Amino acid sequence: MAKTQPTDHYARDAGHRAEPATLTVLTRVRELIVTGKIAAGTRLAAETIAKEQGISRTPVRSALAVLTAEGLASYHINRGYTVREINLRDILDAIETRAVLEAKGCGLSVDYGWTLPEFDRLCTAIDEGAALIAGGKWSEEIERGWYQSNRDFHSLIVRVSRNNALRNAIRMTLVYPVFGDIARLCPAVARYVPQRHRNIPDVPPEHVIASQSDHEEILEAIRSEEAERAEQLMLAHVLKSKDRLAAIATRR
Template identity: 30%
Template structure:
């Protein structure tokens, strides 16, 4: 009974962290969570310990559990993992693509072109990439990609989008889609790899500047 309750609490808290309802550095107080969810503190602590094991939460002396922030190295490593997983997904997806897939991706890009807010661009960027990979048919691979995106979180995705800007990614998205339409797997995968690699370089530079200024990068600003 306690374990199933702990699992339920884990899912609730994990979703709040992933969607950005609770942000890095925010304390997760056991008594407040227990009172809100109508449970004892025991399953809450079990859930928090599982979140810590999965890298979402940190326990600190005299502070209890707080939402864990990603280090610069972790951010860059996650972008590298993205490249490996997403390039493979695209390689598998292209032979299965039909006209409806191209049209869906093109419609997303049209909306993207008319958007200026970082959060909106970030959401559309994610949607575009998901539309390209969905035809791959490998649900395990798609789940791994989703897990990486969830680990990155909405605030960091907005930061990455803001760092990359609007015009460069949009032009590259169009090139990738054109290669997909042409069923040119090699070119499409190469363009996607370069697209993510360039984003990683831009984010690395932004993180270096933030470190030199001795202030944290303002994710989501």
């Protein structure tokens, strides 16, 4: 299963090979935007952000350029950078596009082959998620931990596809939170979601349990070097998020 070709040693998937200061501000501002803590239409002044972060304006400008490319901000000559409005249709379209791209990346990862360290890291991400669910309890902290393992799982598969064009295209679809339940954390979705779906449950939610099961099935397809099956499983897995959100919004 594992090949011995060179690997990128888990370069951090931050939008590009950014300088540390750019990466820090990019991650922070992106999180504030997708969770609605910075409202649509808000001006993103490089000087203000730089002062708040205690850094120079150069990395802030770089981060704002990335956010614009990702579709989270827009730039106008007279107004500078502002937060772009994201609606439910944008979210559903982004998930659908990401599903197709990630599925292809999953198949390519099998075609190109996994090194043993890479495959071990994938197993670790899945094991970490399984352990959190096995505890039988749920909270905001546990949810965040599970979604971190979920992000590790997905981003590693995409990196092992060895396809930078595909990786860049996927980054353009991440216009929603990746560190928690979209239905609860994303303002563009939450306003369509009944309150009962936005509360943190006391036990692991069904959609998380199902997602964990999908991860384990995808892992086995990768282990067995079944590229076509891995691709199909990943497509169905990501589309479940779209189907869930669409169903919740329809039943409101």
